[in-house]
Amino acid sequence: MAAMIADLMFPRGCAGCDCPDAVLCVECRKLFHQHVERSLPGVVMDRWFACGWYRGSVRRAILSWKDHGDEECDGPLCEMLHDLARSCGLIDLLRGGVPYDGPILIIPAPSSRHSVRQRGRRHMMQLAKRLARDVRRTGLSAKACNALESRGVTRRSVQMQGVVQRSRRLKGHVTVRSGIDVRGVPVVLIDDIITSGTTMRRCVEVLQQAGATVVTVLALAYTPPCGSTQENDHSSSAV
Secondary structure, eight states: OHHHHHHHHSOOBOTTTOOBTOSSOHHHHHHTTSOEEEEOTTSTTSEEEEEEESSHHHHHHHHHHHHSOOGGGHHHHHHHHHHHHHHTTHHHHHHHTSOOSSOEEEEEOOOBHHHHHHHTSOHHHHHHHHHHHHHHTTTOOEEEOOOEEEOSOOSOGGGOOOHHHHHHHHTTTEEEOTTOOOTTOEEEEEEEEESSSHHHHHHHHHHHHTTOEEEEEEEEEEOOOTTOGGGGOOOOOOO
16 A cells, blocks of 8 residues: 555656656567677577667666666566576576576676675675576576675776776686585576676686586676677677
């Protein structure tokens, strides 16, 4: 009842375009279905996938959710990730192509402790939990696992301009949490934004060194590095 009264008194707008009475409107959801894929040698699917491009309404929606506490976006954004998992063939692959008896792990890319304190929560872990639940509804065994941690990192990857700068930022700082055993376990890594791919590759490397089988990486959005020839690429094909 309280929620209904609040909605009447303070109606919300779409996180992407401020369209009234929507968390994420139909038109903005369409922008999260402009799927992007790129090569990622070494993982089972040999590529990573993103729901859309980090610009316009997609960018505004992600920032509203990630940095401005719009937790109502958890549901719609997880739906976008699950749709991506289906369309890229991940669900079918997990059903028949990854021999393993235990649960598949959905592992979020880590946030720095500073970012977690600022946001008041681990935003990607919320998506991991919801995605694991949705994967279980397809008949697979899956669970979210906060397996990675990031120590000594003070600046966000998306704020850094150069690939070398991002690489230096992460070297030695992303690790598997003590007490978590991922040996032989199929893992799906999820992230909010992929830019240069440095964070993603470092997370994959750390998980593989710990013995995990990284199947692929899913992200909400892709933003090519500044000056990249991919900035105006609207295609969904790998390069």
